[in-house]
Amino acid sequence: MVERTFHFEQALLPDGWAADVRLSVDQGMIDAVQAGVAAGPGDKRHRVALPGLPNLHSHAFQRAMAGLAEASSSGDDSFWTWREAMYRFVARLSPDHLRAIAALAYAEMLETGFTRVGEFHYLHHDRDGGRFADLAEMSLAIFDAAAETGIALTHLPVFYAHGDFGAIAPSEGQRRFVCDVDGYAGLLDRLRRPLSALPDAVLGVAPHSLRAVTLEELRAVTAGRQGPVHVHIAEQRREVEDCLAWSGMRPVEWLLGHVEVDPNWCLVHATHMTAAEAAGMAAANAVAGLCPITEANLGDGIFDGPAFPGRFGIGSDSNVLIDAIEELRLLEYGQRLATGRRNIMGGGPGRSTGGELYRRAVLGGGGALGAVSAIAPGPADFVTLDMDHASLAGRSEDAILDGLIFAAGSRAIDGVWRRGRQVVAQGRHVDRDRIAARYRAVLAELLA
Amino acid sequence: MVERTFHFEQALLPDGWAADVRLSVDQGMIDAVQAGVAAGPGDKRHRVALPGLPNLHSHAFQRAMAGLAEASSSGDDSFWTWREAMYRFVARLSPDHLRAIAALAYAEMLETGFTRVGEFHYLHHDRDGGRFADLAEMSLAIFDAAAETGIALTHLPVFYAHGDFGAIAPSEGQRRFVCDVDGYAGLLDRLRRPLSALPDAVLGVAPHSLRAVTLEELRAVTAGRQGPVHVHIAEQRREVEDCLAWSGMRPVEWLLGHVEVDPNWCLVHATHMTAAEAAGMAAANAVAGLCPITEANLGDGIFDGPAFPGRFGIGSDSNVLIDAIEELRLLEYGQRLATGRRNIMGGGPGRSTGGELYRRAVLGGGGALGAVSAIAPGPADFVTLDMDHASLAGRSEDAILDGLIFAAGSRAIDGVWRRGRQVVAQGRHVDRDRIAARYRAVLAELLA
Numbered sequence: 001m002v003e004r005t006f007h008f009e010q011a012l013l014p015d016g017w018a019a020d021v022r023l024s025v026d027q028g029m030i031d032a033v034q035a036g037v038a039a040g041p042g043d044k045r046h047r048v049a050l051p052g053l054p055n056l057h058s059h060a061f062q063r064a065m066a067g068l069a070e071a072s073s074s075g076d077d078s079f080w081t082w083r084e085a086m087y088r089f090v091a092r093l094s095p096d097h098l099r100a101i102a103a104l105a106y107a108e109m110l111e112t113g114f115t116r117v118g119e120f121h122y123l124h125h126d127r128d129g130g131r132f133a134d135l136a137e138m139s140l141a142i143f144d145a146a147a148e149t150g151i152a153l154t155h156l157p158v159f160y161a162h163g164d165f166g167a168i169a170p171s172e173g174q175r176r177f178v179c180d181v182d183g184y185a186g187l188l189d190r191l192r193r194p195l196s197a198l199p200d201a202v203l204g205v206a207p208h209s210l211r212a213v214t215l216e217e218l219r220a221v222t223a224g225r226q227g228p229v230h231v232h233i234a235e236q237r238r239e240v241e242d243c244l245a246w247s248g249m250r251p252v253e254w255l256l257g258h259v260e261v262d263p264n265w266c267l268v269h270a271t272h273m274t275a276a277e278a279a280g281m282a283a284a285n286a287v288a289g290l291c292p293i294t295e296a297n298l299g300d301g302i303f304d305g306p307a308f309p310g311r312f313g314i315g316s317d318s319n320v321l322i323d324a325i326e327e328l329r330l331l332e333y334g335q336r337l338a339t340g341r342r343n344i345m346g347g348g349p350g351r352s353t354g355g356e357l358y359r360r361a362v363l364g365g366g367g368a369l370g371a372v373s374a375i376a377p378g379p380a381d382f383v384t385l386d387m388d389h390a391s392l393a394g395r396s397e398d399a400i401l402d403g404l405i406f407a408a409g410s411r412a413i414d415g416v417w418r419r420g421r422q423v424v425a426q427g428r429h430v431d432r433d434r435i436a437a438r439y440r441a442v443l444a445e446l447l448a
Numbered sequence: 449m450v451e452r453t454f455h456f457e458q459a460l461l462p463d464g465w466a467a468d469v470r471l472s473v474d475q476g477m478i479d480a481v482q483a484g485v486a487a488g489p490g491d492k493r494h495r496v497a498l499p500g501l502p503n504l505h506s507h508a509f510q511r512a513m514a515g516l517a518e519a520s521s522s523g524d525d526s527f528w529t530w531r532e533a534m535y536r537f538v539a540r541l542s543p544d545h546l547r548a549i550a551a552l553a554y555a556e557m558l559e560t561g562f563t564r565v566g567e568f569h570y571l572h573h574d575r576d577g578g579r580f581a582d583l584a585e586m587s588l589a590i591f592d593a594a595a596e597t598g599i600a601l602t603h604l605p606v607f608y609a610h611g612d613f614g615a616i617a618p619s620e621g622q623r624r625f626v627c628d629v630d631g632y633a634g635l636l637d638r639l640r641r642p643l644s645a646l647p648d649a650v651l652g653v654a655p656h657s658l659r660a661v662t663l664e665e666l667r668a669v670t671a672g673r674q675g676p677v678h679v680h681i682a683e684q685r686r687e688v689e690d691c692l693a694w695s696g697m698r699p700v701e702w703l704l705g706h707v708e709v710d711p712n713w714c715l716v717h718a719t720h721m722t723a724a725e726a727a728g729m730a731a732a733n734a735v736a737g738l739c740p741i742t743e744a745n746l747g748d749g750i751f752d753g754p755a756f757p758g759r760f761g762i763g764s765d766s767n768v769l770i771d772a773i774e775e776l777r778l779l780e781y782g783q784r785l786a787t788g789r790r791n792i793m794g795g796g797p798g799r800s801t802g803g804e805l806y807r808r809a810v811l812g813g814g815g816a817l818g819a820v821s822a823i824a825p826g827p828a829d830f831v832t833l834d835m836d837h838a839s840l841a842g843r844s845e846d847a848i849l850d851g852l853i854f855a856a857g858s859r860a861i862d863g864v865w866r867r868g869r870q871v872v873a874q875g876r877h878v879d880r881d882r883i884a885a886r887y888r889a890v891l892a893e894l895l896a
Contacts, residue, residue: 067839068857069790069801071846075797077790104838237788296781297854300851301787321839321855326774333744333778334785340685340747342525348578350522354515390552391515391769393888394895399517407515407769411859440841447842 007039008049008384010396012358014374017397021049025380028199028419033376046384046415047168048392048400050358051373052115052384053324054365057230057268057289057315060102060142061123064088064443066320079298081322085361087173089446091127095141098123102145104439107429108322110151110411115381115418118315118369120206120230120268122158122177124187131177135183137192143198149431150423152381153198154369156206156230157191159184159221164211164244177208181220199419200379202226202370210243211252215258225326227263228370230289231255234277235300236267248415252277268353271301273308282310287368291317292330300332305345307405310417313365328357332405354405380420385413386427455487456832458844459497460806462822463879465845469497473828476647476867481634481824485548494832494863496840496848497820498806502813505716505737506761507679507824508550508590509571510890513537514768527684527746528632535621537894539575543589546571546892550593555877556716556770558599560858563829563866565599566763566817568678568716570606570625570652572635583631585637591646597879598871601646601831602817603680604654605639607632607669611696612659625656629668647859647867648827650818652676658691658699674816676712678737679703682725683717683748696886700725714816716763719749721756730758735816740778750782753793773858776805780853802853803846822879828868834860834875 004025013019015423018035022043025031039045069085091100102119110119123138125131132138139157148151160177163170172177179187188203195201203222205292207213213221222229234240234251243251252273255261263283268289272280281288288310292305294317314327332353335344346353366372373381385392385400391408392400406413416424423430452473465485470491473479487493517533529705541549550567557565557863571586573579579588587605594601610624620628625642627635636651643649650724653669655661657680670677682688682699691699700721709732717738718729737757738751742765762775780801781793793808794801813821816865823827833840833848839855841847850859864872871878 047485063838066849067843067851069855070794070802070850070854071790071800072794072797079790082790108838130607239867242720296785297790299784299790301788302785321777321857325858326857329769330778336747337744337750337782337785340526340749342527342530342745343520343746346520349520350521352619354518388884388888389557390511390884390887394892395515399515402518403515405515406518409769409771436836436838439838440836443838444842 005040005043007043007045009106009280011049011375012051014376021375021377022375023070024320025420028316028377028380028421030377030380047386047387048118049375050383050385051375052381052416053113053231053360053361054110054313054369054373055114055316055324056118056266056287056313056365057291058105058117058119058319059317060105060119060319061093061098062086063105063322064101068397071120076278079300080238084173090123090176091173092446093123094127096139097446098138099144100438100442102142103148103435104164105319106145106151106275107432107435109316109324110416110424111413111427112403113324113383113413113416115152115373116369116371117325118154118156120156120158120229122160122208123249125176125177127176134440136194137413139191140194143194146198146339149429149435150418150421152200152371152379152414152418153430154202154204154228154371155191156193156204156228157184157187158206158208160208160212161217162212164215165242167214181217184221202209202227202373204230204370206230208232210254211239211329214244218259222259225264228266228368230266230368232267233267233270234272237272237301250274250277250390252281256280258285258410269295269300271295271303273304275307278304278308282308285310287364288312289315289368290331291315292334293321294318296330302338305335306339311364311367312360313368314361323410324412325405328361328405329409331363332357352398352402354401354403357405359403383413384415386414393415453488453491454495455491455493459823460499469823471823471828473868476828476869477527477824478823479830495835496833497823498831498833499792499823500829500864501516501561501809502761502817502821503557503562503565503764503772503817504714504735504761504813505765506553506565506567506767507522507765508553508567508767509538509541509546511767511770512549512894527748528686530601530746532621533747538571538624539621540894541571541680542575543585545894546586547589547592548886548890549797550590551596553767553882554593554597554599555880555883557764557868558597558864558872558873559861560770561772561829561831561861561864562865563600563821564817564819565594565858566602566604566676568604568606570608570656571686572627573624583635584642588637588642591642592662594646597877597883598869599865600819600827600866602652602676602819603639604652604676605632605641606634606656608660608663609665610662613690615662629665632669632686632834648819650675652678652818654678656680658702661688666707670707673712676714676816678716678816680713680716681718682720685720685749688720696809698722698725700729704728704732706792711815714738717748719743719744719751723755726752733758733811736748736760737763737816739763740775740782740845741769742766744778748857750786751785754787757759759812760808760814761816762809771858773853773861776809776853777857778803785882800846800850802849805809805853806849822847829866831861832863834862836862
C-alpha cells in the first residue's frame, strides 16, 4: 500500500515544527514537502507526524533470551555472569532461528517508532564454530528479517578476534564470533551485493571492543573507511580496570590516543569516562551510542550527560525490552537520578526536554547509522501519533514530545511508514501475527 | 458481568504457583479455590492469573499535568520548581475536574494491573482556599471515580497544617490543603458513611510530611489508630538538610524517635536514609512506599534496596506515567544502576527477581493499604496475561513474572477483574472511551 500524498496538522521537519504539512511520495520517496497548505481530496491525513527514530545498536538474536536471565544464579550476578548465560544461549541458534527472532525484534522496533536499525552482528559461524559454506549465511538471515518487516538496515558485521585485552585466545563461548582480518574483508565483500538489494541499506564496520582486537587489527579494519565504524567501549567498570592494567590507559583515552576517531565513529555505551575523555570524544564529533534499558538491565551505570556536549543516539542493544520511547525516557531519568535535578538533556531555559531528546536522538543516531531520518526529500519514513491519547490531547509542537516520552509512552504511537508503506497500524506491525507465531515456534524449539 | 467460575492453567496463590486452579465466585467474592482440577464446562478460562497489584501512593489530580513540567523553566530545575508548577496547576481544579481526572487515572491503573489505589488526598478546599459547604466535596469526587472505574480504594485524607519545618505558615499555593486537628477529625467522621458504600474501601490517615505537621499534631492525628498511616518522608536531599537544621535529626530518625511507628505505617519514598535509619524502619516493620517512576522524574534519588530488609510496595505518586509493571522494572533497574550488579531485589541464588518483586509488592503494598490482594477467599480481584506475547510464550511460574516485568511490560496484561467483574479486557478498561473523552474535555478547559 503506497500512498501518494499525506497531510499532517503538525509535523516535525528538519527545521522544526510546521503546521499543515503536505508530502507527496513517489516510489517510496518523499519528493516534495509543503507547509501551510490545506489537505487535498485524496490525502492520507494524520494529526501529527515525526521522523522515525534510529536504533543505533542491536543484537537481534538476544531478543529470544529476554527475561531468561533475570533469576539470580550465584546470588552475585553481574554483566559477566549474564554474558556467560548469553554464550550458552547463542550456542543453539541456527540461521533459521536468527531469521525468525530478528523479524520479531524488528517488527517490535517499528511498533515503537524505530525506522532504522544498526545491527551489530557478531554471530557469524555455525553452532560448532565451523564456517558456513557461505560466510554471509547469518548476515543473510538478518537481511531477510529487515526485508520482511520493512525496517531500514545499517549492517555492522563485527570483527572479533580475541577473548580479552592483550590478544588472549577466544573462549569456547566466543567461537562463533571470531575471524581474522582477511576473513573479515572477505565477509564485507560478500555482503555488498545482497545488501544493495535492500532499500536504503548501509554497510559499516564494527571492531567488537578493545578486548577483541589488537591495535594492528583495529587499524586494518577501520582505516580509510567512509561508512559507520562502531565499537563497544567502557560499558563496565571491570573493563576500564582491565584496560588500565593492560595499557595504563582507560578505554576511551586509549582509543582516542591510538586511532583517528572521526564523525563516522559510534562509541557504544561510553558509560565510564573521565571529563577529559568525554571532552575528547565530543571534540572528535563521535556519536555516543546510549542504550539506557540494557545499561540498566546489565548494571552498567549511568552515562554522564552533563559532561558530554557531543552527539548521541539510542540503541536497544540486548533487546530485553524493545521500546524507543522508554529508551529516551530512561536516558533522561538516569540523568535526574544521578544529579538530583530535572530536565537535564533538554538544553536550557525554555527548552523542552522531550523535544530536545527526540531531535538529538534522530540526528545523532542517524549520523551513527550513515542515514539521517527526516521528513524531507528522501525515503518516506515517518511516525504518526494517537492524539486522542490522554497524555497528548490538546498539545502542540514540543509539548507533544514531552507528553509522548514522559507521560504516554510508546502506546501513543499509532502508525509507522517506511518508504511510504504503512508497516505499523494502530500500534501493531501489519504482519505481527504471522511473525509472532513463527517466533513462538522457534522459541519452543530453543527452550525445549 | 459477574462470572461464577474461573479456571486458570497457572495461578499465583498465596502459597506460590499452582496448576489447574479453579475459582468459584459469588457476589464478587471468591468462596473457593481448588488447585489441580480440570475446568468445568461453564468456566471462564484463562492461561495465567496473578493477584492484582496495590498502588500504595497516588495523587490522582496530578495525572492532568503529566508531561507539562518537562520543559526547563530556569535551566536549573528541581523537585522544588516542579512543586511550584504543581501549585499553579492545582489552583484551577474544581470537584468535577478532579472526578474526571481521577477516573482516567484509575482506569489506567487498572489497565496495567493495579486493583487497589491508596489516594493520598490533600486537595480539600475550594479554588480560593475557602471551605466547601460539604468538607468532603473533593473526597467524594475521588469516591465517584473509584466507583465508576471499579478500582478498590484506600482513602488517605491528608492532614496538612504548615508550610515547612518549624510550623512555618503555609504559602498561598498550599491554601487548598490546610486544616487543623479538629477540622481533620470532622472530615474523617464525614467520610465514613459514603466510604462504607464503596466495596472493600479502607480509610487511613496521612500526616503529609514532617514539614506540614508539628509533633503535637502528628501525635493527635495518628495516635491510637488501627488503619493505615501514611507520610511522605526523606524524598529530597534538601528536605533532609532542612530537617537536620531544624531538629538536629534526619527525617526518618526523627520520626522513629518521636512517635510509635508500627506495621500500619507506610513511609512514602524514604529515599535518603542512613543504614541505621533503614534498619530502624525495618525493625518497626513499616512499609517503604517506593514510587520509582516519580522518584526518577523528580530527581529524588534511588532507594537503597540492599540496606533495607523490610517490606515495600510501589506507588504511581505523581501519575506522570501510570504503569505498574514499569514501576517494578524501574525499582530493580535503579538498584542495578546504583550497585553495578544484577538481580538485586530477588532474594538470592535461584530466586527469580521478577517473582520476588511481584510478591513483595503485593504483600507490602497490601499491608500498607489495609487490604492484601490474593487469589484466595475474599474479593475476586485478579489479573490475567496474554501468554501469546512473545516475551511470555512457553514460560511458566516465576519465569512468567521475569518475562512480564523485564521483557514484555504492561502490554502483556490482558484482563483485570475486580470483585468478579471484568473491568479490563484486552488491555483496555471497559469504559475507557467514555472516561477518556470526558477527561479530554476537562483538559481542554484546564489548558485553555
